[in-house]
Each structure stands twice: as C-alpha cells, then as structure tokens.
Amino acid sequence: MxxxxxxxxxxxxxxxxxxxxxxxxxxxxxxxxxxxxxxxxxxxxxxxxxxxxxxxxxxxxxxxxxxxxxxxxxxxxxxxxxxxxxxxxxxxxxxxxxxxxxxxxxxxxxxIRRRVKKTDKTEKAAPVVAAEKPVEATEAPAETATAPKAKASAKAKVEKKDEKS
Structure with missing residues (x-):
C-alpha cells in the first residue's frame, strides 16, 4: 500500500x-x-x-x-x-x-417527511407510553369536575339574556 x-x-x-x-x-x-x-x-x-x-x-x-x-x-x-x-x-x-x-x-x-418504522424497540416502548396515559387520566376527572360548572354558568348567562329580551 x-x-x-x-x-x-x-x-x-x-x-x-x-x-x-x-x-x-x-x-x-x-x-x-x-x-x-x-x-x-x-x-x-x-x-x-x-x-x-x-x-x-x-x-x-x-x-x-x-x-x-x-x-x-x-x-x-x-x-x-x-x-x-x-x-x-x-x-x-x-x-x-x-x-x-x-x-x-x-x-x-x-x-422530506420521515416515517417512523415499527421495530421491536418501538413496540417495546409502546407499553411505556400506555403506562403514562393513566397518569393523564387521573388529571382528567379534575378537569371534568370544573366542566359542569362552566356549562351551568353558560346556561345561566343564556337564561339572563332571555329574561332581558
């Protein structure tokens, strides 16, 4: 060489x-x-x-x-x-x-948009993502508890408008 x-x-x-x-x-x-x-x-x-x-x-x-x-x-x-x-x-x-x-x-x-290929590593990672979702679900009831209050206040505003007219 x-x-x-x-x-x-x-x-x-x-x-x-x-x-x-x-x-x-x-x-x-x-x-x-x-x-x-x-x-x-x-x-x-x-x-x-x-x-x-x-x-x-x-x-x-x-x-x-x-x-x-x-x-x-x-x-x-x-x-x-x-x-x-x-x-x-x-x-x-x-x-x-x-x-x-x-x-x-x-x-x-x-x-060029890159596509994510499914491999053994991504399939193993899927249960980890699924484990994170219940954590988000525990936060969701707190949000839904405030949602009926918002709907009730919105209905009250609509009723007040109807009474004025």
Missing amino acids: NIVAEIENENMKEKAPKFKIGDLIDVHVKTIEGEKERIQIFNGTVISKKGSGNRVTFTVRRVVQGEGVERVFPLHSPNIVEIVVKKSHKVRRAKLYYLRDRKGKSARLKE
Whole structure:
C-alpha cells in the first residue's frame, strides 16, 4: 500500500456522519481564538460534496442578512466536532449551485417527511407510553369536575339574556 494512503487512513474519522445534498445541517466547528477554544455552529443547506476517501469536502450555504454565505468543510477534519442533520430535502441534482442565484421563496427546497418504522424497540416502548396515559387520566376527572360548572354558568348567562329580551 502507498505510504501517503496509509497516513491518510490514520486521520480518517471512524464514524463519518451521513448526510445528503439538500439536507439542512448544523456543523459544530472548533475555533481557537488566542488561548481560548470554543465551538461555533454553522447551519445551512448542503449544496455540494466533493472528493473521496480522506479528502471529502462539503459546502454549506446559508443566507445572513440578505447575503449568501458559503463555507467549505473537510469531512474528516479534526476541527469538526459534530454534524447534526436537522431536515432532509428532496433534490434531483448532485450540486445545488443554482441556489446561489435565487432569493426568498424561490430558494426553498421540498422537505422530506420521515416515517417512523415499527421495530421491536418501538413496540417495546409502546407499553411505556400506555403506562403514562393513566397518569393523564387521573388529571382528567379534575378537569371534568370544573366542566359542569362552566356549562351551568353558560346556561345561566343564556337564561339572563332571555329574561332581558
């Protein structure tokens, strides 16, 4: 194996986050200012992915105060702490460079609604949800006890209106 390839494979992240073109993501980037180190969040839409192996980069675009801002991040950079996918959008292109020319509503992408698949874990979680419902049921009689009073007061108001006319 090539020596350069071996060194590159050492620097690759074990679990690279999975996201697609058109996804709305938050990129948590480690920034160093003087002696202080902090995490800065850059959120936006992924408009391109390039490269392969250790050299994969992706471009994120967002609009700040009417101006488009794009940043290119290396996927396996040690400065990228976390990538969080907020929403997924349906796109039919590999690169979304056409969004650069668009503003406002014309720059919107169609959102994909994710469906929850039934698995063994969700079926096991169902009894826990059922256990929570009786707790809500104990609160319900207190509300229904006040409901007849509200109905009685409403009837009294209607009767007073009828007497006045």
